[in-house]
Amino acid sequence: MRELSIYIHIPFCVRKCLYCDFLSFPVSEERDAGKIESYVNLLKREIEEQAVRYRDHRVISVFWGGGTPSLLKTEAIAGIMETLYGSYHMAADAEITIEANPGTVTPDRMQGYITAGINRISIGLQSADDEELARIGRIHDYRMFLETYGLARAAGFRNINIDLMAALPGQSVASYRNTLERAAALEPEHISAYSLILEEGTHLYERQEDYRFPTEEEDRQMYLLTEAYLSSRGYHRYEISNYALDGYECRHNKVYWQRGDYVGFGLGAASMAGNVRWSNPADFGAYEAYIAGMRHGDVRTVCHEERQEYKEETGSFQEQQILTKKEQMEEFMFLGLRLMCGVSRTEFAAQFGWQIEDVYGDVLSRLYRQELLVRASDRIRLTARGIDVSNYVMAEFLLDP
Numbered sequence: 001m002r003e004l005s006i007y008i009h010i011p012f013c014v015r016k017c018l019y020c021d022f023l024s025f026p027v028s029e030e031r032d033a034g035k036i037e038s039y040v041n042l043l044k045r046e047i048e049e050q051a052v053r054y055r056d057h058r059v060i061s062v063f064w065g066g067g068t069p070s071l072l073k074t075e076a077i078a079g080i081m082e083t084l085y086g087s088y089h090m091a092a093d094a095e096i097t098i099e100a101n102p103g104t105v106t107p108d109r110m111q112g113y114i115t116a117g118i119n120r121i122s123i124g125l126q127s128a129d130d131e132e133l134a135r136i137g138r139i140h141d142y143r144m145f146l147e148t149y150g151l152a153r154a155a156g157f158r159n160i161n162i163d164l165m166a167a168l169p170g171q172s173v174a175s176y177r178n179t180l181e182r183a184a185a186l187e188p189e190h191i192s193a194y195s196l197i198l199e200e201g202t203h204l205y206e207r208q209e210d211y212r213f214p215t216e217e218e219d220r221q222m223y224l225l226t227e228a229y230l231s232s233r234g235y236h237r238y239e240i241s242n243y244a245l246d247g248y249e250c251r252h253n254k255v256y257w258q259r260g261d262y263v264g265f266g267l268g269a270a271s272m273a274g275n276v277r278w279s280n281p282a283d284f285g286a287y288e289a290y291i292a293g294m295r296h297g298d299v300r301t302v303c304h305e306e307r308q309e310y311k312e313e314t315g316s317f318q319e320q321q322i323l324t325k326k327e328q329m330e331e332f333m334f335l336g337l338r339l340m341c342g343v344s345r346t347e348f349a350a351q352f353g354w355q356i357e358d359v360y361g362d363v364l365s366r367l368y369r370q371e372l373l374v375r376a377s378d379r380i381r382l383t384a385r386g387i388d389v390s391n392y393v394m395a396e397f398l399l400d401p
Contacts, residue, residue: 001054001057001060001087001256002057002058002261003058003059003060003260003261004054004057004058004060004088004261004262004263004264004273005059005060005061005062005063005252005255005260005261005262005263005328006059006061006062006063006079006088006261006262006264006265007062007063007065007252007263007264007266007269007270007271008043008062008063008064008082008264008266008269009023009065009066009067009071009264009267009268009269010023010034010064010065010066010067010068010069010071010264010350011024011025011039011066011067011193011265011266011267011268012025012026012032012039012066012067012068012071012072013025013026013027013067013071013101014068014071014101014103014104014139015067015139016137017135017136017137018135018136018137018202018203019136019137019196019198019202020053020200020202021200021201021205022066023239023267023268023282024066024067024068024069025077027071029071029073032272032350033390034037036071036072036079037076037315038075038288039139039266039284040076040079041050041071042287042288042291043080043266044079044080044083044224045278045291045294046082046265046266046291047083047084047087047265047296048083048087048348049291049294050263050265050294051087051088052263054088054263055089056385057088057089057261058089058090058091058192059084059088059089059090059091059094059095059215060091060093060095060251060255061094061095061097061251061252061255062084062094062095062096062098062252062366063096063097063252063253064098064099065078065095065099065177066099068100068101068104069092069099069100070097070098070099070101070104070105070109070319071104073109073178074108074109074112074113074116074261077098077118077358078114078115078116079113079117080110081096081116081117081118085117088226093172095119095120095159095250095252095341095363096117096119096120097118097120097121097122097161097252098113098120098121098122098154098218099120099121099206100122100123100124100147100148101123101124101125101138101139101140101148102123102125102139102144102145102147103122103140103141103144103148104139105148105151105269106151107151107154107155107333109150109189110112110151110154110155110157111156111170113155113157113238114155114156114157117120118158119157119158119373120159120161121152121157121159121160121161122146122160122161122162122163123145123160123161123163123192124150124160124163125142125145125153125162125164125174125179125180125183126163126164126165126168126172127140127164127165127168127226128142128145128179128183129142129171129175129179129226130142130176130177130180131170132168132169132170132171132233135168135169135170135203136165136168136169136204138289142182147317149162149186149191150189153293153394154237158188158189158228159190159248160188160189160190161188161189161190161191161192162183162186162188162191162192163191163192163194163195163247163251164179164180164183164191164192164193164223165193165194165195165196166193166194166195166196166214166220166223166226167195167214167218167219168170168177168196168214168218168352169204169211169212169213170211170228171214171222172214172359173218173221173222173225173370176225177225177229180193180225180226180229181229181232184229184230184233184235184327188317189244189245189248190242190243190244190245190248190249190250191235191243191244192242192243193226193230193241193242193243194241195219195222195223196213199211212332216361223388226243227243230243238339238340238341239253239338239340240387241264242272242392244257245368254273254339255336256333256337257336257338257339258335258336258400259272259328259331259332259336261273264279264280265280266280266287267280267281267282267284267287268280268281268282268287273329275322275323275339276320276321276322276323277323278319278320278321279319279322285334293301295400322347325352326399328351328352329348329352329359329397330349330397331397332351332400333360334394334395334398335396337380337381337382337390337393337394337397339362339374339381340381340382341379341381342380342381342382343356343381344379345378345380346378346379356380356401359399363396364380365385366396367393367396371383371385371388371392372385372386372389372392372393
């Protein structure tokens with residue numbers, strides 16, 4: 001059977017963080033209970049209706065993202081998990097992750113995740129400094145994070161990720177080191193560490209002149225410190241921004257980087273299978289119409305160029321992009337090179353029918369000379385210097401039209 005990963009999007013949160021450009025919006029559990037329940041029912045219907053397309057697939061991972069999935073009540077989580085298990089071939093060892101924000105989880109909810117079959121949890125710390133957390137609009141402080149982490153361990157989670165962020169407003173190299181030290185001291189199985197990117201449309205982007213951000217040199221010091229310190233604590237870097245203890249690399253995210261098949265359920269969720277990408281409507285009303293149309297066999301598939309034209313008509317649609325061979329090869333390179341193990345020359349030839357040197361010979365030779373890439377037997381990977389300028393390296397693999 002082919003392998004499949006599933007993403008479940010929960011767009012609800014308590015409050016929008018000041019750096020967040022994800023598809024999410026604030027809700028109140030009490031005031032918006034009806035809307036939340038309606039969304040959960042739509043999700044379950046979508047999961048059931050899509051199942052026929054994946055009868056020959058075995059689900060190896062599920063990832064609950066958002067938004068804040070931990071806002072959902074235990075009964076809602078359990079109901080969606082039951083729908084998944086009743087509709088798909090779930091691998092016995094499937095990795096099932098839920099994102100949780102401190103301040104949204106109770107002991108009962110944490111235990112409910114375990115009972116529902118969730119075996120991995122990703123907790124958003126971002127920073128161990130309360131002032132830094134306040135500046136980016138987080139709803140929690142460090143004490144609340146520690147409580148949430150303790151609840152996860154007490155409930156039985158043996159695979160925990162902690163999310164960290166560098167280059168935050170007001171952050172220093174010393175305060176970032178303190179965050180690294182406190183996170184590693186808890187001995188989570190996995191740590192994700194990303195630098196803040198100011199995304200257009202977010203509060204921090206629009207008001208960036210009101211904040212003092214770390215300099216480029218300070219940002220670089222934080223970047224280098226992350227690998228050096230986490231490596232000293234037994235975490236190996238397996239992707240540019242991700243570190244794990246042995247045996248705990250995130251299976252779900254590796255599917256994205258290795259271009260495996262995945263399907264997304266929920267508002268605005270993206271999918272890719274068989275070199276075709278598609279996405280769900282990002283508007284709640286359009287998503288509701290899309291699910292209704294799916295049930296009655298009345299969903300039109302449109303290419304990206306048709307999207308705006310069809311959006312003005314009545315009906316539901318699925319935006320689809322069929323990847324060209326050129327686009328597939330580009331993705332193979334700039335996604336695969338994010339992994340420290342790099343890309344396989346054998347896999348490239350098997351997928352595309354050409355040797356990698358036939359397509360990228362000049363680029364590879366130049367990057368080898370610049371000591372940004374290295375070839376080790378069958379694999380090509382970034383050097384330490386290449387990781388530092390990875391955006392430049394990835395751009396080199398974009399082919400001419």
